[in-house]
Every structure is written in structure tokens, then in C-alpha cells.
Amino acid sequence: MSFFDKEIDRRATNCEKWDKYKDTDIIPAWVADADFSAPLPVIKALQDRVEHGIFGYTSVDDATNQAVVDFIWRHHKWEIQKEWIVWVNGVVSSMNLVCKMFPNDTKVITTTPIYPHFIKAPKNSNLEVTKIPLREINNRWGIDFEEFRDKIDSTCKLFLLCNPHNPGGTVFSRDELEKLGEICLEHDILICSDEIHADLVINPRVKHIPIASLNKKLEKTTITLMAPSKTFNIAGLQSSFAIIPNKKLRASFQKELRGLGDGINLLAITATKAAYTKGDKWLDELKEYLSENLNLVENFVKSNENLKMLKCDATYLAWIDCKNIKVENPYEFFLKFGVGLSEGERFGDKNFIRLNFATTRKRLKKILTRMQNALDTL
Numbered sequence: 483m484s485f486f487d488k489e490i491d492r493r494a495t496n497c498e499k500w501d502k503y504k505d506t507d508i509i510p511a512w513v514a515d516a517d518f519s520a521p522l523p524v525i526k527a528l529q530d531r532v533e534h535g536i537f538g539y540t541s542v543d544d545a546t547n548q549a550v551v552d553f554i555w556r557h558h559k560w561e562i563q564k565e566w567i568v569w570v571n572g573v574v575s576s577m578n579l580v581c582k583m584f585p586n587d588t589k590v591i592t593t594t595p596i597y598p599h600f601i602k603a604p605k606n607s608n609l610e611v612t613k614i615p616l617r618e619i620n621n622r623w624g625i626d627f628e629e630f631r632d633k634i635d636s637t638c639k640l641f642l643l644c645n646p647h648n649p650g651g652t653v654f655s656r657d658e659l660e661k662l663g664e665i666c667l668e669h670d671i672l673i674c675s676d677e678i679h680a681d682l683v684i685n686p687r688v689k690h691i692p693i694a695s696l697n698k699k700l701e702k703t704t705i706t707l708m709a710p711s712k713t714f715n716i717a718g719l720q721s722s723f724a725i726i727p728n729k730k731l732r733a734s735f736q737k738e739l740r741g742l743g744d745g746i747n748l749l750a751i752t753a754t755k756a757a758y759t760k761g762d763k764w765l766d767e768l769k770e771y772l773s774e775n776l777n778l779v780e781n782f783v784k785s786n787e788n789l790k791m792l793k794c795d796a797t798y799l800a801w802i803d804c805k806n807i808k809v810e811n812p813y814e815f816f817l818k819f820g821v822g823l824s825e826g827e828r829f830g831d832k833n834f835i836r837l838n839f840a841t842t843r844k845r846l847k848k849i850l851t852r853m854q855n856a857l858d859t860l
């Protein structure tokens with residue numbers, strides 16, 4: 483039995499994912515957190531820290547910053563410096579801070595469908611969003627660069643990039659990132675690259691490349707957002723960081739952050755350090771487990787000719803096209819059969835659902851059986 487096969491009851495643990503359907507038989511498969519226990523070294527580090535008993539004011543220590551630098555080098559071959567790191571309690575918070583750095587008459591570009599905060603964050607700062615639809619290119623969600631260029635005007639000053647992409651599952655290639663980088667440099671557009679899913683590339687033939695690592699020019703014009711939260715399933719501890727090599731940009735970001743909290747909390751620091759220094763083996767095993775789960779999902783989709791899904795190379799989220807099953811609301815349709823998926827509409831397309839497959843294989847099979855039962859009624 484794999485570590486990830488262990489069924490853990492998450493009810494009555496302040497768990498957003500399971501509480502949404504509490505007192506029902508519905509299996510949640512929506513919000514992006516996993517039903518797996520964090521790596522044992524993380525749990526041990528937290529236990530030891532709690533055992534100490536004093537939880538006073540705290541700050542991120544040098545060893546934790548070094549753990550980030552080493553992890554990013556080991557996994558993504560990007561050499562960053564400790565002083566580039568700015569700790570923030572969440573990637574969404576950072577995205578909002580980045581938007582606040584821009585005056586009202588600037589436009590923000592993003593690719594759709596997209597994780598809802600890519601639209602909400604600009605709106606919170608009264609910035610207009612230029613949406614560039616992802617296109618089906620070679621059986622994956624890709625970018626039509628001509629369309630991208632055509633939609634840019636001189637007021638576009640920020641590109642919110644999601645790589646790997648949620649909900650599309652695309653890991654943008656070096657070639658795609660170079661093209662994106664070139665366009666942004668040409669038009670003086672700052673890139674804010676949300677790479678929260680960077681460590682969850684489950685196709686072993688694909689590599690994540692931080693866009694800022696492509697060259698020194700892009701390093702200076704990119705704010706990269708990363709976190710151990712999805713990777714090690716510790717989202718509730720709220721740990722994340724922005725990597726901002728450009729000193730001036732870092733100062734503007736920190737100006738927006740001023741007065742809103744100083745770094746991350748004590749247990750977040752403890753878990754982050756343990757995860758980044760002792761979590762590699764767990765992460766390798768997780769990715770293997772997720773890739774087998776993805777196989778199950780892909781086979782399920784293939785066996786239903788009215789469902790469609792493009793290649794998912796990363797994340798544990800399957801973006802499934804339900805247009806051809808011709809039901810009014812695919813989310814409601816599957817909900818009636820006991821599966822709580824994410825509604826495609828939240829990401830920008832009501833014909834889709836998003837299935838979180840980061841759960842035990844046994845439970846995933848149950849989810850897929852229920853979805854099949856629903857489809858069999860059509």
C-alpha cells in the first residue's frame with residue numbers, strides 16, 4: 483500500500499474542501515488541495531516546534547531562505563539569491579499586491595480560462611483585464627501568439643502568467659516562454675508569473691522552466707510567485723514568497739506590503755524549511771501517484787466520446803470539456819450523482835468542469851464510477 487492510499491477523514495478539521503458538502507454523501511473534488519498527509523519530516527518538525535510551547539513574534543531565518551534557494555536550484559535550475567525573496571502569506575495576496583503597483587489606467591493581460599483570482603486581483607485594483615483565450619494546439623492548451631500580439635495595446639503594462647496553467651494543465655515550453663518574454667520586453671510589460679504548481683509536473687518528459695530564468699533581462703522584469711503549499715499540501719499554513727531580482731521592483735512591491743503583516747507565521751516557516759530540505763522523496767512519490775491517477779481520469783474521459791480533455795502535464799486538476807453531453811449545468815449534473823467538482827464558469831467556461839484528482843485511488847475510482855453513472859442516464 484502506498485503512503486498516498488491512506489484514507490484520512492478530513493471532516494471536522496476546518497477543511498474547506500470537505501466542509502462544503504458536510505452532512506451529505508457528496509465526494510468533494512473541487513478546491514486545489516490534496517487528501518494526502520504532508521511529508522512525515524514536515525509533521526515531525528511541526529510537532530517539535532509545538533512541543534517547545536512558546537510562540538512569540540518570529541522572523542524567517544537564514545536557513546529557511548537558503549532552503550528555498552537550494553530547492554529552486556535543485557528542481558528548476560534557477561540560481562536565485564536570498565535577498566530576492568519576499569515572504570507573503572499567500573500567492574493570491576502577492577498577485578493583489580502586484581496589481582496595486584499599477585495606476586488605474588493600465589491594463590492587465592491574462593490567458594483564459596484561468597484561476598479566478600487572475601481576474602479578481604486586477605479588478606480589486608480597478609485595472610481592466612485583457613483576456614487572451616488559450617487555444618487547442620497539438621492537443622494541449624496553448625497560446626496563439628499572433629492573437630496575443632494583436633490584443634496588446636500601449637496601456638497593457640502587466641501580464642499575469644499562470645505556469646503551469648490552472649486549469650489547463652499546460653507547462654509552457656522554453657519556446658513558448660521565450661516568445662512570451664520577447665513580446666513583454668518589446669512592449670515594456672511586467673510579468674507576474676504565478677508558478678505555484680511548478681513542482682507538480684507529473685509528465686516525466688516535461689520540465690518546468692521559470693520564465694525569469696530564461697535570461698537576465700526577463701529576470702529584471704519578472705516577479706515570480708512560488709509556494710510550498712500545493713507541492714507539499716500545506717496550504718492551510720499559508721506560506722509563499724515572491725522572487726524579485728530587480729531591486730526597484732522589489733522596493734515597490736514591499737511598499738504595497740508595508741503594514742499588512744511581516745512575512746509568514748512561525749509554523750509556516752517551520753513547515754516550509756522541513757519541506758524544502760527533507761521533502762524531495764515524498765514529492766517524487768506523490769508525482770508518481772498523481773500520474774497514475776491522471777491515467778485513470780484520462781481513460782475515463784476517453785471511454786466517453788462526449789467528454790474531452792486535452793493533455794494535462796502538471797497540477798492535479800483535470801479540465802474536462804462537457805459541451806457535448808448537452809446538459810444545462812455540468813456541475814449540477816454530476817453533483818446529483820454525488821460528486822462535487824469545480825464549476826467551469828468560475829474559470830470562464832460554463833461547459834467545463836474541473837476535477838481534482840489528488841485523492842486516494844480508491845476514492846478517485848468511486849468519483850469516476852459516480853460520474854459514469856451520471857453519464858449512463860443520458
Ligand SMILES: Cc1ncc(COP(=O)(O)O)c(C=O)c1O
Pocket residue numbers: 514571572573574575597644648676678679709711717721722
Ligand atoms: C494558480 C494558483 N495560484 C494561487 C493559488 C492560491 O495560492 P495561495 O493559497 O497561496 O493564495 C492557487 C490555488 O489553487 C492556484 O491554483
